Amino acid sequence: MDSLNQKEKCLITIQGLDFFASGLASIFVTIFLFTHSDLRTTILFQLYVYTSLLVFFSLSGWTLRQFSSGTHMKIGIGVSAVFYLLLLLLQKRAIQYLVPLAILNGFGGGMYWAAFNFNQYIFSNENKREQYFGYAGAVASFLSALSPFLGGIIITVAGSAFFHNTTMGYVALFFSVFLLLVFMILFVRKLPSHEAPIFSYRHLFAKNRSPGWTLVLWQNALLGLYDSVLPTVTGILFYLILKQEFWIGFTQTVGFVLGALGGLICVKLLEKQHLYFWLGSLGLTVAIGIFAFLQNIIGLWIFVVISGFTGPFLYTWISSMWFKAMDKATYHWRDKYHLLLERDIVLGISRIVSFLILYLYLAHGDQVVFARHWLIILPLLPLALGALSQLNETKRL
Secondary structure, three states, X not given: OOOOOHHHHHHHHHHHHHHHHHHHHHHHHHHHHHHOOOHHHHHHHXXXXXXXXXXHHHHHXXXXXXXXXXXXXXXXXXXXXXXXXXXXXXXXHHHHHHHHHHHHHHHHHHHHHHHHHHHHHHXXXXXXXXXXXXXXXXXXXXXXXXXXXXXXXXXXXXXXXXXXXXXXXXXXXXXXXXXXXXXXXXXXXXXXOOOOXXXXXXXXXXXXXXXXXXXXXHHHHHHHOOOOHHHHHHHHHHHHHHOOHHHHHHHHHHHHHHHHHHHHHHHHHHHHOHHHHHHHHHHHHHHHHHHHHOOOHHHHHHHHHHHHHHHHHHHHHHHHHHHHHHHOOOOOHHHOHHHHHHHHHHHHHHHHHHHHHHHHHHHHOOXXXXXXXXXXXXXXXXXXXXXXXXXXXXXXX
16 A cells, blocks of 8 residues: 555545444444334335435535535534434334434435545545555455454343343444544544535536446446445345344455455456456356345355455446546546536435335335345346446446
């Protein structure tokens, strides 16, 4: 990482801590909601979260002109900390406040990611996008590697200390995440300030889109159809197969370790030959496909190993193409915020659509059985994403 500048290293540290906090609690929030309600309620929560995130992210075109990106990130992280604080205070009653909790969670995410993505574009070296995203992914995976296993340990140990009360284990976990997010705010202060974007919502309709940028939008539309719904569904299936939070955390840790290894390797390979992104596209297709038809401990581990190692090859390349397509716009970076915004609007709408379709689909039969059937469709999406990436590569974006 010696080739990265200080601003890039600071961004990677912030993202790593964010992924560590997410890895510590994300899958267990899903399981917590599932065990106290059902799968449809869990999907409904995610639907509200991503709808809220999209709304507040869309408002960032206006709010970033009023407040600095650093303030945005601090507010986003602080609101996320409050979300986990409310979870530990409400405990089982959290289901009764599902909608306001989801909206709060989406608000925090929208504020944080709008500013973070903007800072990434400004402060990362446009001639070394693959290096930045590859190292960022590897560090995020390394810092995330211990977190799910640690989360499972916290739930198990704290639950045992309270006479095998699993709910108290979750309370201890959510409090740990709350403290971590408060600590994370300190690193945001190290980012330098910059000028506000020059933005009008008319830019979303008046600006001409290049063929390359149109392909980037289609890529993110496809990505959004599975990148968030897949962890939600597999997280529930992992819980039904493994039964214990300790082992669920262990499997997630193995996946993150392999992701870190894959991220480091793909940095060098993608710089030499861009077509290595097919390792990620084909790997994810195979991993999801096998788990869809082999939903037991063997299929689970095949999914974790293959998707964990190969995923970074596709996701690193997609991220670098996103910023490279923005670089090709000849105007100043202050005039490019509409590109960041419309990319995340497309991604957000696709995520909402995926959760909405799944929510409606689960209403017509046994929820768990239908969720298993849902996985059969998903392998087509990373394969299609690879085909679009090939088209982008052919056009030399």
